[in-house]
Amino acid sequence: MVAITTQADAAQPRAPLSRGRVLSTAVALADEGGVEALSMRRIAQALGVVPMALYKHVANKNELLDGMIDVLVGEIDPPARDTGWQTAVRLRVLSARRMLLRHPWASEVIEARTKARATPTPAVMAYLDSMIGIFRAGGFSLDLVHHAMHVMGSRLLGFSQELFQDSPGGEPDPDAPPPEEMAARYPHITELAMAVAHDEGSVVGSGCDDQFEFEFALDLTLDGLERLRGTA
Amino acid sequence: MVAITTQADAAQPRAPLSRGRVLSTAVALADEGGVEALSMRRIAQALGVVPMALYKHVANKNELLDGMIDVLVGEIDPPARDTGWQTAVRLRVLSARRMLLRHPWASEVIEARTKARATPTPAVMAYLDSMIGIFRAGGFSLDLVHHAMHVMGSRLLGFSQELFQDSPGGEPDPDAPPPEEMAARYPHITELAMAVAHDEGSVVGSGCDDQFEFEFALDLTLDGLERLRGTA
DNA sequence: CTTGACGGGTGTACGGCGTACACCTACCGT
DNA sequence: ACGGTAGGTGTACGCCGTACACCCGTCAAG
Numbered sequence: 145m146v147a148i149t150t151q152a153d154a155a156q157p158r159a160p161l162s163r164g165r166v167l168s169t170a171v172a173l174a175d176e177g178g179v180e181a182l183s184m185r186r187i188a189q190a191l192g193v194v195p196m197a198l199y200k201h202v203a204n205k206n207e208l209l210d211g212m213i214d215v216l217v218g219e220i221d222p223p224a225r226d227t228g229w230q231t232a233v234r235l236r237v238l239s240a241r242r243m244l245l246r247h248p249w250a251s252e253v254i255e256a257r258t259k260a261r262a263t264p265t266p267a268v269m270a271y272l273d274s275m276i277g278i279f280r281a282g283g284f285s286l287d288l289v290h291h292a293m294h295v296m297g298s299r300l301l302g303f304s305q306e307l308f309q310d311s312p313g314g315e316p317d318p319d320a321p322p323p324e325e326m327a328a329r330y331p332h333i334t335e336l337a338m339a340v341a342h343d344e345g346s347v348v349g350s351g352c353d354d355q356f357e358f359e360f361a362l363d364l365t366l367d368g369l370e371r372l373r374g375t376a
Numbered sequence: 377m378v379a380i381t382t383q384a385d386a387a388q389p390r391a392p393l394s395r396g397r398v399l400s401t402a403v404a405l406a407d408e409g410g411v412e413a414l415s416m417r418r419i420a421q422a423l424g425v426v427p428m429a430l431y432k433h434v435a436n437k438n439e440l441l442d443g444m445i446d447v448l449v450g451e452i453d454p455p456a457r458d459t460g461w462q463t464a465v466r467l468r469v470l471s472a473r474r475m476l477l478r479h480p481w482a483s484e485v486i487e488a489r490t491k492a493r494a495t496p497t498p499a500v501m502a503y504l505d506s507m508i509g510i511f512r513a514g515g516f517s518l519d520l521v522h523h524a525m526h527v528m529g530s531r532l533l534g535f536s537q538e539l540f541q542d543s544p545g546g547e548p549d550p551d552a553p554p555p556e557e558m559a560a561r562y563p564h565i566t567e568l569a570m571a572v573a574h575d576e577g578s579v580v581g582s583g584c585d586d587q588f589e590f591e592f593a594l595d596l597t598l599d600g601l602e603r604l605r606g607t608a
Numbered sequence: 609c610t611t612g613a614c615g616g617g618t619g620t621a622c623g624g625c626g627t628a629c630a631c632c633t634a635c636c637g638t
Numbered sequence: 639a640c641g642g643t644a645g646g647t648g649t650a651c652g653c654c655g656t657a658c659a660c661c662c663g664t665c666a667a668g
Contacts, residue, residue, distance in 0.1 A: 276564035294589040332508035
């Protein structure tokens with residue numbers, strides 16, 4: 145058996161590797177397994193390459209995280225054309241929210257990296273800029289759009305924070321709190337949770353439509369802004 | 377020279393160590409140096425103790441972070457008595473915000489830990505519970521207080537997210553972006569920043585009163601909720 | 609055809625991390 | 639006097655990010 149291997153031999157071992165391939169592999173790895181399980185070594189392994197090879201395409205892990213953020217922001221739909229400012233903002237924010245639901249680790253990473261840098265990632269900057277553009281095109285004064293950006297705050301990138309999600313999602317909670325103790329300690333939460341569970345049909349399932357809640361909050365904010373816009 | 381040392385010898389080397397001392401030392405270390413520089417080994421060093429000693433008082437690093445969160449939540453003022461729901465919520469949220477400004481790493485840690493657990497930290501649960509209590513005492517229906525908690529969203533714990541802070545705060549940004557390129561790439565941001573800088577006096581200083589922006593957004597949300605409350 | 613630069617993958621190594629596990633020691637109630 | 643227990647110690651393991659030297663294929667200039 146001849147040992148000489150031509151470059152057409154067998155299946156070609158691996159694609160040439162590039163910044164784009166590194167970033168999308170990193171995003172995929174973070175999607176499954178969370179961002180805390182993301183390491184340079186694991187990314188390299190997933191790409192069939194030695195860890196140090198990555199450093200020819202990203203400067204270091206922080207810069208890699210920045211690159212991942214840009215990939216995510218790139219998934220947000222561009223602004224709608226030929227609509228009012230309100231539906232344009234609405235559609236954009238809802239698109240951002242869909243992105244965040246696809247990548248649950250995103251908001252944490254964006255927040256952490258934005259705080260560590262002097263300025264947000266260029267892609268985030270562009271996103272914010274175009275959002276301001278929508279408000280301006282809708283007739284908002286500079287002052288009012290300034291306020292509006294602050295009011296939208298976390299919602300601008302679709303964060304809902306979901307401080308208490310009824311559906312577990314996290315670790316199965318080793319020390320499960322007995323429901324009756326729950327009720328004693330947090331009467332209001334329990335009362336609310338019971339009410340939510342009992343109407344809207346089945347007791348199983350969260351009974352809390354996160355999507356509706358998000359849009360309710362968003363529309364309340366938007367209506368308030370529209371009212372201000374009319375009076376200013 | 378006799379080698380025997382009594383326990384009253386010299387200055388007593390160190391205090392007895394306790395969960396409370398571990399947590400407050402960890403909080404202090406995070407305040408100066410950020411949460412990414414917080415390690416079990418550093419906490420131990422600051423306490424004059426070997427790293428493994430900490431594990432007699434906290435189960436592991438995640439549980440330590442949870443404990444730190446509880447310390448922070450304990451810094452939030454209790455609800456005001458003898459006021460309307462609106463000022464009670466307002467004061468409480470503003471108190472939470474002051475806590476977050478004291479500990480800039482807090483929101484990131486709370487978000488990360490809340491996502492990793494099935495349920496928020498007990499202290500956070502209690503905070504949310506008492507917040508619901510304020511709404512309920514103010515005459516909100518269960519449905520409406522449910523919506524309200526979602527609307528308040530991140531603001532409930534005082535997050536403003538500050539996606540673009542005019543004052544740097546982070547690393548000095550090694551590759552400084554030239555302002556004219558800034559203006560070309562992000563025209564709306566620049567236009568807004570210029571407007572904000574030019575009125576309200578001096579060009580130095582951010583010209584953007586974060587506190588005012590936060591309260592403006594908060595009051596807009598609260599007024600919207602009050603309006604809904606009247607019609608429902 | 610030789611050569612030298614260079615882009616990109618490799619191998620080794622270092623210091624720091626969280627923490628499992630065995631140990632030692634002072635104090636306590638019996 | 640003595641066994642238990644609470645709390646501090648020492649050692650060690652496996653993972654992490656990444657600095658640094660290397661090596662090899664391609665390609666342009668001589």
